[in-house]
Amino acid sequence: MIKVVILGGGNVAIQLARAFKNSKKVKLIQQYYRSKPDTFFLENNIATTQNITNLKNADLYIIAISDDAISEFSKKIIQQNKLVVHTSGSVALLDLKCNANKGVFYPLQTISKQKKVKFKNIPICIETEKDSDYKLLEKVAKSISKYIYAINSEQRKNLHVAAVFVNNFVNHLYKIGNDICDSHNVDFEILKPLIEETAKKIRSLPPKNAQTGPAKRNDKKTIAKHLKLLTKKQQKMYTLLTDSILND
Amino acid sequence: MIKVVILGGGNVAIQLARAFKNSKKVKLIQQYYRSKPDTFFLENNIATTQNITNLKNADLYIIAISDDAISEFSKKIIQQNKLVVHTSGSVALLDLKCNANKGVFYPLQTISKQKKVKFKNIPICIETEKDSDYKLLEKVAKSISKYIYAINSEQRKNLHVAAVFVNNFVNHLYKIGNDICDSHNVDFEILKPLIEETAKKIRSLPPKNAQTGPAKRNDKKTIAKHLKLLTKKQQKMYTLLTDSILND
Numbered sequence: 001m002i003k004v005v006i007l008g009g010g011n012v013a014i015q016l017a018r019a020f021k022n023s024k025k026v027k028l029i030q031q032y033y034r035s036k037p038d039t040f041f042l043e044n045n046i047a048t049t050q051n052i053t054n055l056k057n058a059d060l061y062i063i064a065i066s067d068d069a070i071s072e073f074s075k076k077i078i079q080q081n082k083l084v085v086h087t088s089g090s091v092a093l094l095d096l097k098c099n100a101n102k103g104v105f106y107p108l109q110t111i112s113k114q115k116k117v118k119f120k121n122i123p124i125c126i127e128t129e130k131d132s133d134y135k136l137l138e139k140v141a142k143s144i145s146k147y148i149y150a151i152n153s154e155q156r157k158n159l160h161v162a163a164v165f166v167n168n169f170v171n172h173l174y175k176i177g178n179d180i181c182d183s184h185n186v187d188f189e190i191l192k193p194l195i196e197e198t199a200k201k202i203r204s205l206p207p208k209n210a211q212t213g214p215a216k217r218n219d220k221k222t223i224a225k226h227l228k229l230l231t232k233k234q235q236k237m238y239t240l241l242t243d244s245i246l247n248d
Numbered sequence: 249m250i251k252v253v254i255l256g257g258g259n260v261a262i263q264l265a266r267a268f269k270n271s272k273k274v275k276l277i278q279q280y281y282r283s284k285p286d287t288f289f290l291e292n293n294i295a296t297t298q299n300i301t302n303l304k305n306a307d308l309y310i311i312a313i314s315d316d317a318i319s320e321f322s323k324k325i326i327q328q329n330k331l332v333v334h335t336s337g338s339v340a341l342l343d344l345k346c347n348a349n350k351g352v353f354y355p356l357q358t359i360s361k362q363k364k365v366k367f368k369n370i371p372i373c374i375e376t377e378k379d380s381d382y383k384l385l386e387k388v389a390k391s392i393s394k395y396i397y398a399i400n401s402e403q404r405k406n407l408h409v410a411a412v413f414v415n416n417f418v419n420h421l422y423k424i425g426n427d428i429c430d431s432h433n434v435d436f437e438i439l440k441p442l443i444e445e446t447a448k449k450i451r452s453l454p455p456k457n458a459q460t461g462p463a464k465r466n467d468k469k470t471i472a473k474h475l476k477l478l479t480k481k482q483q484k485m486y487t488l489l490t491d492s493i494l495n496d
Binding site: 067068090108109110121122123125147149151154155157158159160161162163164165166167168169170171172173174175176177178180181183184185186187188189190191192193194195196197198199200201202203206207208210211212213214215216219221222225226229230233236237238240241244245247248 | 315316338356357358369370371373395397399402403405406407408409410411412413414415416417418419420421422423424425426428429431432433434435436437438439440441442443444445446447448449450451454455456458459460461462463464467469470473474477478481484485486488489492493495496
């Protein structure tokens, strides 16, 4: 069994702990927490500590804390010749400032604490400073997910921006669609099948080929009609997106 | 059996014809075509005509042609006291210029000719000029879909703009995400589970509450880092969307 210590108690930490619990190759032996240990660890009799110098002897230390804090926090880790990884999309491998062997274990998904996550389908992007550590990290990743990708720090930070577009920004467009429905007493529910079909469509078709709509057809009449229906703020968004499609 | 004539041979016409074929309440008795009849009608022994004065006697005439052409085309229909509907999201009921009873039968989905569509899950938005026609149109809609909504012309045109945001514009953001991946040799496949999860998340959570990411957190450090990675055009898009989330 690969022995793992998790450092942190946020969404990713808890979801990872849950996933490892069902893994046959990984044994979670300890959680380091700052303010209070999560009930998950107590309920499952996993050791917890608030003392960073008290970490157990493990094969892998996973730092799952907020992006901004990773670099400073990593300095406190005194384990040497051990593999220490963080789970962030936007932090480089070399931002880890401990003397250990460094790596990244980045599950690319929108993860919340409440909703149970099926890790099996979440892509995990991994990177290690030393080639010899790659196999270990890959084994850990494979024990909880079907999709493992070798992604270096340069690729990962770009992947993270891409994720902002297809997740955060897309959700904001859903929000605008919802606003428009609300202002005209239309049930937003009507749009949900379309939203899911739009996401599914690119399984088999590159987004470039899946593009439809008035902007794609350069249908100026419909575009003008649409603009008249929108608020100033919505118009600005509509125009920029329409121009971007037109000039693509 | 409700007798239906379809006028047109585009994506919506063909998919509707397919759906009616499996309906027990609707009998498709004729297609009117402009250039050539679609093989579907020939293969299923459904009468076809190119002569608009030769339309059969039916309960419902469905005009499924491009939005721009509907109004002019409708003038040619000489059937009186019959229900004539179009299938467009962006055209008003009163844009139909025939002397018949008017209505709208708008399936809200991204429909292509090749991909077979499960109409059962596609919301159909219906509207009739005369209340007495509503029941008939509802019966036809219910025979192919589970989700029927009464939507008037004012609501429908706003719904159509909302659909542009959550479908056409969202797909364009997928395209930008794909571009970013391509420029850094990252497999776009990695983002697909995130894309599907983002779409599924709003089944249970309003988009406003589902919003996450650097803009939502007002995480200026990450936003600045992201902007540096993007092209000028992508920066403009990133900034507008980020500001829109910040000011929401």
